[in-house]
Amino acid sequence: MSARTEAHPPAAARFLDDGAHAAWHDAALWNVRDRRDKAAASVPDWERLREQATRIKQHTLAHLPDYLEQFERAARAAGATVHWAKDPEEFRVLVHGLLKQHGVTSVAKSKSMLTEECALNPYLEAQGIEVVDTDLGERVVQLNQEHPSHIVLPAIHLNKQQIGRIFEKNLGTAPGNDSAEELTEAARQDLRARYLHAQAGITGVNFAVAETGTLVVCTNEANADLGMTVPKLHIACMGLEKLVPRFEDLAVFTRLLARSGTGQAITAYTSHVTGPAPGSELHIVLLDNGRSALLARDRFRNALKCIRCGACMNTCPVFRRSGGHSYNHVIPGPIGSVLAPNVAFEQTETLPFASSLCGSCTEVCPVKIDLHKQLLYWREELAKEGRVPLSKQLGAHVFTFVATRPWLFKLGGRMMRLSLRITPRALVYGPWNAWGKRRELPVPPKRSYLDGGRP
Amino acid sequence: MSSRDTILKALREAAPGGVEAPAMYTPDAPAADLLESFEFRLKACGGELAVLRSVEELAPLLSARWPDLAERSVYSTNPAAVPTSLPEAAFTDTAALQHLDLAIVDGCECVAENAAVWVPAGAVPHRSLLYLAEHLVLIVRRDALLPTMHEAYARLAQRGDTSGYFIAGPSKTSDIAQCLVIGAQGPRSCLVCMVGDA
Ligand code: SF4
Numbered sequence: 001m002s003a004r005t006e007a008h009p010p011a012a013a014r015f016l017d018d019g020a021h022a023a024w025h026d027a028a029l030w031n032v033r034d035r036r037d038k039a040a041a042s043v044p045d046w047e048r049l050r051e052q053a054t055r056i057k058q059h060t061l062a063h064l065p066d067y068l069e070q071f072e073r074a075a076r077a078a079g080a081t082v083h084w085a086k087d088p089e090e091f092r093v094l095v096h097g098l099l100k101q102h103g104v105t106s107v108a109k110s111k112s113m114l115t116e117e118c119a120l121n122p123y124l125e126a127q128g129i130e131v132v133d134t135d136l137g138e139r140v141v142q143l144n145q146e147h148p149s150h151i152v153l154p155a156i157h158l159n160k161q162q163i164g165r166i167f168e169k170n171l172g173t174a175p176g177n178d179s180a181e182e183l184t185e186a187a188r189q190d191l192r193a194r195y196l197h198a199q200a201g202i203t204g205v206n207f208a209v210a211e212t213g214t215l216v217v218c219t220n221e222a223n224a225d226l227g228m229t230v231p232k233l234h235i236a237c238m239g240l241e242k243l244v245p246r247f248e249d250l251a252v253f254t255r256l257l258a259r260s261g262t263g264q265a266i267t268a269y270t271s272h273v274t275g276p277a278p279g280s281e282l283h284i285v286l287l288d289n290g291r292s293a294l295l296a297r298d299r300f301r302n303a304l305k306c307i308r309c310g311a312c313m314n315t316c317p318v319f320r321r322s323g324g325h326s327y328n329h330v331i332p333g334p335i336g337s338v339l340a341p342n343v344a345f346e347q348t349e350t351l352p353f354a355s356s357l358c359g360s361c362t363e364v365c366p367v368k369i370d371l372h373k374q375l376l377y378w379r380e381e382l383a384k385e386g387r388v389p390l391s392k393q394l395g396a397h398v399f400t401f402v403a404t405r406p407w408l409f410k411l412g413g414r415m416m417r418l419s420l421r422i423t424p425r426a427l428v429y430g431p432w433n434a435w436g437k438r439r440e441l442p443v444p445p446k447r448s449y450l451d452g453g454r455p
Numbered sequence: 456m457s458s459r460d461t462i463l464k465a466l467r468e469a470a471p472g473g474v475e476a477p478a479m480y481t482p483d484a485p486a487a488d489l490l491e492s493f494e495f496r497l498k499a500c501g502g503e504l505a506v507l508r509s510v511e512e513l514a515p516l517l518s519a520r521w522p523d524l525a526e527r528s529v530y531s532t533n534p535a536a537v538p539t540s541l542p543e544a545a546f547t548d549t550a551a552l553q554h555l556d557l558a559i560v561d562g563c564e565c566v567a568e569n570a571a572v573w574v575p576a577g578a579v580p581h582r583s584l585l586y587l588a589e590h591l592v593l594i595v596r597r598d599a600l601l602p603t604m605h606e607a608y609a610r611l612a613q614r615g616d617t618s619g620y621f622i623a624g625p626s627k628t629s630d631i632a633q634c635l636v637i638g639a640q641g642p643r644s645c646l647v648c649m650v651g652d653a
Contacts, residue, residue, distance in 0.1 A: 028633050043568070045483040055477040062474035065466040084459040136639060137630035153630065160632040180634035188640050192587075196549055212617045222586045222626040222641025229583035230549045240462070245476060247612045251604035252480055254621070255568075262629075265496050265569035266604075269586075269641070270621035277582050279547075288462045296469035 005328060005347040008354045012322035016438060021159060026320040028156065033314040035263025036364065042265070043255065053252050054368040057305035060210075060243050061295060067210040067243050068286070074213030078275030080282040087289050088118035095120060095202070095235060096127055098283055102233050104129065104199040108191075110217070110224035111135040112204025113151050113308060114237045114287060117330045120202075131202075132194045134223035136187055143170045149324030151331060152261050152310035157323050191223070201227030205238035205284075206307070207253055210245050214274040215284065218257060218267040225269050232280045236273070240291045241304040253307060256366035261309035290343040299377045303338050305367040312361035312371055318354050327351060334361035338374040341381070349387045352378035410450065417444040485602040489567040490653075493600060496570035500624030501637045502645040510536045510594065510650050513559075517592065520646075521557070530584055531559040533594055546580035549587070558588035558642075562595045562622075564607040565649070569623055572647060573607060576618040585620065591642040593622065597651045 016022050040046045060067055072082045083098075085091035099107065107124065109115065109131055121131045121142070133142040137154035141147060144166050148154030155163065164178035173186050195201075203224045207216040215236050217224045228234040244250065250272075258264040276282035295301055313319045313333030324332035329340040329348055334355060340348035352375045355361075361371040382388050402408050420428065421444060429436040456464070485492065494504045505516055513536040518524050529540045530552075537559050545551035560579060562572040572593050576582055585591065601607050611617065626641030637643065 031633070044486065048483075049480070052477055052480045059474045059476045062471050064470050065463050068463065068466070084457070084462055086458045086462060090458060134640070135630070136628045140630065153633075155630055156633070158632070160634070163631050180631040180636050183631055184628060184636040184639060188638070191640055192553065196553060209617075214617045220626065221628050221630075221639035223639070225586045225620070226583065226640060229581070229586060240466070246479075247617060248479060248605070248608045251608040255604050264500065266566075266571050266621065266623050268500065268623050268626055270571065270623075272576075272617060272619055272621075274617040277576065286462075288465070292462060292465035292469050295466060298471075301471075 008322070008326055008328070008350040011326035011328060012318075012354070015323040015326050016321065022321060022323075024159065025156065025323060029314045029320045032153075032262060033311070033364070036260055036311055036314065037263075039259035039263040039265065043259070049252060049255060050366055050368050053256055053307075053366055054305060056244060056249050056252060057367055060245055061241070061301060061304055064240065064243070064295065067245060068240060071208060071210040071213055071243055074209075074211065075275070075284055076213070078213045080213065080275055080284050083283060083285045085285060085287050085289075088287075091118045091237075091285060091287050091289070092120055092123040094285060095237070096124060096129070098233075098235060099124070099129055099200055100127075102200065102281075104233065106130040106132070106194070106198045107200050107202055108132050108134050108195050108198040108223075108227040108231065109202040110204065110219065110227045111138055111154070112202065112237055113148075113331060114204055114239055115202065116147065117289065118287070132191070132198065134191055134194070134221075134227055135219070136184065136221060136223075139187060139191065140166060143167075147325070147330070149332065150310060150313055151308050151333075152313075157325060192226075195226045195230040198227070198231050200233040200235060201229075201231045202235045202237065203228055205236050205242050206257065207244055207250060208238055208242045208284075209247050209250065210243050212247050212274055214247065214272050216250060216254075217271045217273070218254070218269065219271075220264075220268045222269055225271055228271070228273065229277065233283070234273070234276065234280065235283045235285060237285045237287065239287055239289075241306075257307055257309050260311040260364065260366040294339075294342045297342070300338065300342065300374055302369045303335065303342075303374060305369055306335050306339075307367055308335075309366055311364040311366065315360045315364045317356060317358065317360070322354070327354065334371045334375065335369070338371060338378060341378050345385075346387070349382055352376075352382060353392070410448070413448045413450075417446070417448065420444045480605060482603045482605050485567060487567075489600050489602060490597075490649075492567040493565060493570055496568065497624060497647060500570055501627055502570060502624035502647060505646060505648045506597075507648055507650045513537060513592075513594065513648055516648070517557075517559075524557075527556040528554055529557045529559065530555055530579075530588070532561045532578055533559060536594065546584075549581070549583050552581060552584050552587045555584055555588045557590045557592065558584050559592040559594065560585065562593040562647075563599055563616075564610055565595050565600045565647070566602075566604055566607050566621070567600060568603045570647075571604070571607075571621040571623040573611065573616075574620045574622055575616055576620070578619075585622070586626075586641040588642055590644045590646075591622070591625070592646045592648060594648050594650060597649050597653050600649070600653070
């Protein structure tokens with residue numbers, strides 16, 4: 001894990017400083033969420049499908065070591081070599097060893113959050129190996145020397161003009177050119193030459209099948225496909241949790257993934273690799289890095305069901321208005337906030353609070369992870385360890401005191417409704433009122449809900 | 456202990472066991488006409504459909520689309536329909552394949568719900584040509600059209616066809632400020648030619 005440990009609230013506040021861009025980010029992601037809703041509605045048995053997906057994952061996780069051994073046998077039988085890595089360090093050394101052994105000096109890498117998790121790029125570059133991220137969004141952030149801000153839309157934090165300037169500097173496009181078509185074409189020309197030059201392709205894995213040893217990689221750009229078919233060496237990197245038991249189970253997940261993520265019925269390319277192509281080599285690296293520990297945690301195990309579709313980010317009101325970088329974790333958004341404390345408990349203590357607990361993430365998650373509950377459970381764990389900030393503790397204590405005394409609750413409500421109406425604005429919207437920052441408090445009703453003042 | 460054994464040991468201690476695998480999934484019957492749905496989905500993802508009575512109709516169709524077809528570099532798995540123009544030595548040479556204009560490839564299962572077409576890895580002499588080609592033409596049979604991914608995967612599992620690609624339309628990206636651009640890094644167009652009767 002890298003040392004990016006700034007807390008969420010100040011980072012989110014910085015994101016909001018550029019109001020116009022923050023509004024665009026919010027609307028763009030909401031638009032993706034909207035497309036997801038339409039795609040889900042086009043499948044009559046959508047809810048049954050989600051149920052099937054979560055049950056397949058539940059079963060697989062319950063028997064994960066058996067399925068991993070089965071996968072290893074099947075992949076070997078198909079001609080692949082299988083490696084295991086406990087942590088990022090072992091992973092980096094292993095991958096570098098493979099590259100060195102094959103005399104590789106240049107790598108075409110397609111999107112893999114796992115290699116981000118392991119900080120593979122800087123390590124390989126330090127060893128003198130050139131790594132080219134080939135997913136267009138990842139290429140943009142690589143050229144801009146930063147990290148993806150979203151697991152499916154890596155450059156969603158940048159606008160066209162910014163990307164135009166990045167390309168002008170690095171790919172020599174004309175100054176002021178911000179046409180998406182022309183910038184994409186420039187990247188295409190540049191990248192296609194790089195596949196031919198690379199001696200190895202590194203890819204992530206979307207799904208792996210225990211029964212057949214098959215890897216499935218899903219993309220729209222064909223970049224992973226070029227990376228795994230043009231060079232003669234393919235290194236596929238996957239977390240232990242990517243398995244499904246049977247080849248036919250893939251139908252369930254390929255129907256859910258793109259619809260949930262981008263609202264497409266399926267990605268343009270869904271590639272199935274069972275063993276290497278003739279004359280090529282396939283190495284599969286399995287990474288633990290906290291996954292076995294997460295499997296041991298009853299309340300949090302479900303997070304391992306994640307298929308990294310990104311839907312929980314697109315729908316999250318906090319993510320949309322704070323941007324992925326504000327999480328300072330390789331996986332941002334609701335799922336990132338439940339995965340982060342498992343590997344970096346102390347550095348990520350503000351993340352379980354980066355949520356309104358509205359539950360929208362849980363509603364859209366294709367594998368039915370109880371995300372908003374897990375966020376709450378992590379808050380509980382943090383409180384147990386005394387890691388909840390005093391302001392939040394105090395608020396909770398005051399609320400408990402008041403809420404368990406109905407007379408006080410009613411009195412407090414009446415006083416608040418009155419005082420909000422008569423207190424001067426400058427006194428309400430001061431730095432002491434977090435709820436008044438960058439937003440208007442609602443006009444208080446004359447009578448409370450309990451008094452019969454229902455709308 | 457090796458990392459493998461350490462990891463497996465930790466997993467054995469952590470895995471709760473005891474959860475039954477759910478039965479294989481049966482999807483709801485599709486509402487729309489399969490061909491209509493396939494065409495709708497294919498257009499939605501930037502591809503095009505041509506319905507042909509026989510494969511003889513393919514050559515005139517492609518010549519109309521690319522009047523300079525004879526001068527272009529073409530790879531075809533269906534030489535009876537359109538011949539290959541590349542020398543055989545180029546089939547497995549990625550440096551030569553990067554200039555491939557057109558790949559014409561026989562596909563298998565077609566899926567109505569998402570316009571995906573299965574192309575077995577073994578259908579082509581080098582897998583990269585599916586992605587290096589500037590344009591892709593997939594030839595499929597009308598009777599290979601299935602409602603959903605479930606029927607398609609069931610067939611693949613049955614014949615043990617586990618290496619291959621579901622391709623739905625041309626390559627594309629929205630990574631620049633969410634603007635859809637067709638023709639990202641792979642083929643810039645994808646024409647599916649459906650031949651024969653249902
Ligand atoms: S937690 Fe669910 S919604 Fe979020 S990325 Fe994972 S699978 Fe998608």
